[in-house]
Amino acid sequence: xxxxxxxxxxxxxxxxxxxxxxxxxxxxxxxxxxxxxxxxxxxxxxxxxxxxxxxxxxxxxxxxxxxxxxxxxxxxxxxxxxxxxxxxxxxxxxxxxxxxxxxxxxxxxxxxxxxxxxxxxxxxx
Numbered sequence: 001x002x003x004x005x006x007x008x009x010x011x012x013x014x015x016x017x018x019x020x021x022x023x024x025x026x027x028x029x030x031x032x033x034x035x036x037x038x039x040x041x042x043x044x045x046x047x048x049x050x051x052x053x054x055x056x057x058x059x060x061x062x063x064x065x066x067x068x069x070x071x072x073x074x075x076x077x078x079x080x081x082x083x084x085x086x087x088x089x090x091x092x093x094x095x096x097x098x099x100x101x102x103x104x105x106x107x108x109x110x111x112x113x114x115x116x117x118x119x120x121x122x123x124x125x
Contacts, residue, residue, distance in 0.1 A: 026062060033063040038079075065103070073098050 033041055041060075048056040068076055073094055077084060080102060086094065094101045 026059070029059040030063050030066065033060065065099070068099060068102070071098075076102050 036044070045057070045060050048060070068079070071079065076082075076098055082102070090101075
């Protein structure tokens with residue numbers, strides 16, 4: 001008789017770009033960062049940057065991106081200590097795509113949105 005082996009549920013992991021074998025459990029790291037006071041989290045990030053701790057900075061970056069997704073533009077500016085001296089064109093770009101504007105990271109769209117945009121562009125011609 002073969003005994004059944006319990007298979008653990010798959011979890012979300014953050015893979016380090018500098019060391020693909022090293023995995024950090026993203027749920028644990030996000031919970032860890034969430035428990036920290038904001039000023040301590042930022043200070044720890046500055047220290048990790050000084051020490052060039054890529055794994056820590058990647059995990060912290062994922063955490064910051066996750067919380068920024070829920071923020072309004074004004075909240076992002078306050079969180080990142082950004083002075084508001086933007087031109088009207090910059091304000092428009094900021095309002096339309098706040099994460100892309102503040103991080104310089106292009107957020108990938110899912111395939112449905114891409115297909116809808118391609119279809120809309122085809123219909124316009």
